[in-house]
Amino acid sequence: MRWWDIDPVLELERDLFPEDAWSRGMFWSELAHSRGAESTRRYVVAENGDGRIVGYAGLACAGGLADVQTIAVARDHQGTGLGSRLLAELLRAATAFECAEVMLECRVDNVRAQKLYERFGFTPIGFRRGYYQPGNVDALVMRLAVAADSGPAPSAPSAPDVQGTEIHG
Template sequence: MTEADLPAVMVIERTTFPRDAWSEGMMRGELADQPRTRHYVVAVLDDERIVGYAGLAAAGDQADVQTIAVLHDHQSRGIGSAMLTELLGEARRRGAREIFLEVRSDNPRAKAVYERFGFEEIGVRRRYYDDGTDAVMMRRKLDG
């Protein structure tokens, strides 16, 4: 992902996370740390439309999935899984031994995807999101 992708990414961000969307400034801050501690990707269709994005933070032997989103009309087509696979690969390339994420407790569909990828629930952050929804914390150990 580059700054040129931000207009499309911000539409997806606001559509996917209407209650707690990141600001454009927050996203620019994430991109500013590429490639040092961040790795962001976009999913692009053949017609060059961006329909998803995902980001990773990595430092030392641990990594975190910062965000992942796919436009509603393009979900259930493997796009999110492909981006998550890329983030897991990048975490390994950077030497991470485990990867963490938070998922909204009211999003069982996303939680099920993460479980299919080997993530396990390790705790709950009460009222983590702006609207008071809990976050389920998940972790996956990474093989070399």
């Protein structure tokens, strides 16, 4: 993801997460930490054949621990395997950052996302009560141990190739 991707990403963000969408400043701040030798973030976008951003994802790393900050897929691309490709890209980044484990939170009512994460080997480890606002919705906290030299744990599936969609960092 680059600075010029922020406006189309914000459109997608507001469509998918209208009640708790990230701000322009939040994305700028994340991208500020994604370049250079001291980078601690990896953000990617997925574009369809027409160049429209149809997904994005971000990861933060510190002290051997990675945290999936966000994964989003446009409504018309959900169920195509794009979420798997984005997550696989984040897990490759976690390995490159030499992280031993990856954490994430997802809404307890987002069963589709939970199933995706479980297919990659994430396991539930707890809850964050009232994490998502408004509505006071709990977050399910999940964890994945990353193999030291081979990327995601062996149970992680290979991500499908989504026809006509490219992922850019």
